[in-house]
Amino acid sequence: MKLLMNTSPFRLEQGYELGFGPSVFDTMAEVILAFRAPWQDILFSYTNWDREFDPHRENLIKDSVHFFHADMIYDPNQTICLRVKEILLHHYAPGSDLRANEALMDQMLARFREVPLDELDDELLRKIGTAVHEMNSFYMLEDRDEATQTFVKNRLVETTSSTWLYPFERPVNLKNQLWYRANTKEEILQSFELTSWMFACVIVNRNARVEDYCYLLDYTEEHGDEHDGMVLYMSAKWPELFKDDVLPKLQILLGDKLEIIK
Template sequence: MKLIVNTSPFRLEQGYDLGYGPSVYDTMAEVILAFQNPNEDILFSYANWDTELDPHKDYFIQESACSFHFGIIHDPDQAIAQKVKEVLWHHYEPKCEPKSNMALLDELMTQFKETPFTELNEELIRKIGTTVHEMQTIYALEDRDEKTQSFVNHRLVDTTSTWPLSNDRPVNLKNILWYRANTKEEILRSFDLTDWWFTCAIVTRNTTVENFNYFLDYTEEHGEEHDGMVLYITASKKMHFKDTVLPRLIGLLGDKLEVVG
């Protein structure tokens, strides 16, 4: 595991040394807290997306229809399957009430699954793909369950429209919600409810996100020189990082950490 400090931003290249998914939650929460000082807030980001502006929507619709047809959609309570049955009914019997004949609904589903995908009606594929895609895909916080919405909204500090990362602003970005998670318990809850591939800003309390002290972007990369998880660290005061945060990270990660640069 390498911490490269002669680049901008700094790079904490972890690979999979600390684990992946839930197994890394605890350590990454401690890593984030190593950047926080008194009178500072840790603000996590939650991006809301515009479904109508999604440049890949047509592809996702096609893939959703194909995945459902081949039975590789996660649908434990059969809610998606029931909606697809209704789509099939309205496609073939648009003037009838689908719940009036459950046996026919099952028959239509069987016929759909047994027909080769390439032989299905294109309009029907799009209808089914749209239904499956909309039920599976989360574009905005309002698509989440109530406990996730409550967790974010009760801690909400700011809403911005600027894109904080180095790559180009996605065309379908609506806005970014910034919510406070100052304790280890709150950080772990954020990982569990939203995403452990996080971006967060450490800011002096009552200042804007744009005036961050640290900005952290945790993601996964695959390449010849590095494979696995990496934490990008943007520091507004590099000497503070080297004098204060770096010793904390060394104390936390110990012999696993190699500092380069």
């Protein structure tokens, strides 16, 4: 595991040494807390996306119909299946009563999955792919379950639509970002579980705006020739303070696994 301090922002290249997914939750929560002083807040970002401007929308629609056809879509309440059955009935038997044709719709769905995709009608596939994608994707906080919405809304500090903190280009389909407070380890772990463990957060002095952050942390996965795996980008407003205050905590937390490159 390497901490590159000769780059801006700093990079903590973890690979998969700490694990992947839930196995890293506890350690990453401790890493985040190492940046926070008692008078500061940790504000996590929840991004709302504009569905219509998603540059990957067409590919996602194609993927959705492919995965549904292969019965690989998580659908515990069968709501997606029911919607697809309705589309199939309207396509093959327009004007039919849904309630009177449940057995027929079951047969249509079974037949749909038996026939190769390239033998099915393109318009039908697009309708099904669009429906599955829209029902199985999260663009807005409102698309999430009630527990996630409540968690974010109860901790909401600031909503930004024009502020963009990252070094890469702002995505065209970004609607706004919700910044919510999670200062304790328990709250951070809950945030990972409810929203995403590939997170972005800022450490700010209490009541400061997000753009006036002391630290910006961005946790992501990268694949390349020089590095493969998880990376934590760390932007520090005062790099010397990071070296004096945060770095010793990270060294204790990560121990001999950590190699520092200056």
